[in-house]
Each structure stands twice: as structure tokens, then as C-alpha cells.
Amino acid sequence: MDTKTLIIETATTLFQQKGFKSVGLNEILNACKITKGSMYHHFPNGKEELLIACLRLMNEAITDDMQSIYSQYPTTLEATRAMIDILMERFEKDGTITGYTFTSIVREMESLSEPVRNASNLLYRQIIKICSDKLVADGIPEDKAYSTALMITASIEGGILLSLSKNDTIPLQTVSQFLPNILKEI
Template sequence: MDTKSVIINTATTLFQQKGYKSVGLNEILKACKITKGALYHHFPNGKEELLIACLRSMNEAITDDMEAIFSQYSTTLEATLALIEELIARFDREGTITGYTFTSIVREMESLSEPVRNASNLLYSQIIRICSDKLVADGMKEEHAYSTALMMTASIEGGILLCLAKKDTIPLQTVMQFLPNILHEN
């Protein structure tokens, strides 16, 4: 793996564990075993540029994973339940789901810059688009599909955060339990 990828992967893990503001550059340098010059060679604008690279990397990984899961199932309900089951399995295996949520990185959203907010918004928009497209394919009207996809995304993201806080998968299991009712109402 090249140095830039090591920096992005390591920083992503640190940001997910501690939040963006709680991770200092020296901690990133030490964890990557690189010099400050090496970091600034790849990220001349510093920590915020690195954060945006981390968010973009997560965006690609999460949306690729979601699209792969959603393409395997004929309905949105089946695909979403499979996605949540995968999240629960990750939690059971690893004791965390940080690789699938980026809210832990940018929980200080109100104090972050516009480029960071834009990078975060792009990921949420793509997740919502994947769900919305599947709902439209299921026969739901486009305008209703978007609002339903937004609610689904908020429920799953909130479920992930609650799982992390509680150290338990019950919040995602609850989302799974109520999801069929929500999708059948629409």
C-alpha cells in the first residue's frame, strides 16, 4: 500500500474512533510512522484536506458495498434488511461498525468548513440515491421514494450510532423490525 493510502486508512480509523477534533496531527504521524513532511507532501493543506480524502474514501467504499448488496435483491426491503444484517454481523464480529458510518468522524459538523460539509453531504446523498432508486424500481413514486429513502438512511445511521453507544445491536434489530411496516405503508 502506498504512503498516501496508509495515511488515509490510518487517519480514517483514528477519526472514527475519536472524532476529527480529538485527533492531532502528531497522533496521525506516529500511527503512520511518517514525518510531518511526508504528510504535507500528500496533503499540502493539512488535516482538513486529509479529512476530506478520508470521507471520499469512505464514500466510495460504502456506496460500492451498498450498490453490491442492493443489486443482489429484488426489493428494497430485502436489500435493506440484508444491509442491516451485515451491519449487525460486523458488530458481532468486530464489536464496532465504524467502517460503515462516518458520523463519528464529523460529529462536530457545525464547526467544520464548507468543503468538509460538502464531502459529508455527498456521501449521504449517494446513500439516499441508492435507496431511492431501489424504491422507484419497486414502483414507488420518485418524490415519495426520496423522502422514504431519507427516513431509512436516518434510521440506519441513528441505529448505528446507538449500537456504538450501547455496545449492543438492539437498535439496528429494532430498525429491522419496523422497516417492513414503513415500506409497506408507502
């Protein structure tokens, strides 16, 4: 693995575990076993530039995973439930859901720069589009599909955060249980 990839992957893990502001540059350097010069060679604008690279990495991983799941099921309800089941399995196996949610990284969003907000907004837009496209394929009109996809995404993100804070999967189970009600309303 090249140094830049090592830095991005290590920082992503640390940011997910502790949040962007709680991870110091020295912690990243020590975890990667690199010098400050090496870090600034790859990320001359520092930690925030690194955060944007981490968000891009997560964007690719999350959207690829979600596309794969959604393409395996005939309806949005089945696909979304399957995705939530996978999230719960990961939580029960690992005790966390890092790697799928980036909310833990950017929970201090209000104090971050416009480029960071734009990078995280891009990921949310892509997640909502995947779900919205599936709803349209289910026969839902585009305008209703978008707002429903937004509601589903918000529910899952909230379920992830609550599962992490409660240290159990009940919030995600509840989201899965109420999905038919959200879809019935359209």
C-alpha cells in the same frame, strides 16, 4: 502501499474511532511512522484536507458495498434488511461498525468547514439515491421514494449510533423490524 494511501487509511481508522477533533496530527504521524514534512507533502492544507480525502475513500467503499447488497435482492425491504444484518454481524464480530458509518468522524460537523460538509453531504446523497433508486424499481413514485429513502437512511444512521453507544445491536434490530411499517406508509 504508497504513503498517501497509508495516511488516508490510517487517519480514517483513527477518525472513526475517536472523532476528527480528538485525533491530533502527531498521532497520525506516529501511527503512519512518517514525518510532518511527508504529511504536508501529500496534504498541504493539513488535517482538514486529509479528512476530505478520508470521506472520499469512505464514500467509495460504502456506496460500492451498498450497491452490491442492493443489487442482490429483489426488493428494498429485503436489501435493506440484508444490509442491516451485515452491520449487526460486523458489530458482533468487531464490537464496532467502523468502515460503514462516517458519522463518528464528523460528529463535530457544525464546527467544520464548507468543503467538509460538502464531502459528507455527497456521501449521504449517494446513499439516499441508492435506496431511492431501489424503491423506484419496486414501483414507488420518485417523490415518495426519495423521502422514504431519506427516512430509511436516517433510521439506519441513528441505529448505528445507538448501537455503538449502547454496545449492542438492539437498535439496529429495531430499525430492521420497523422497516415494513415505513414502507407500508408509502
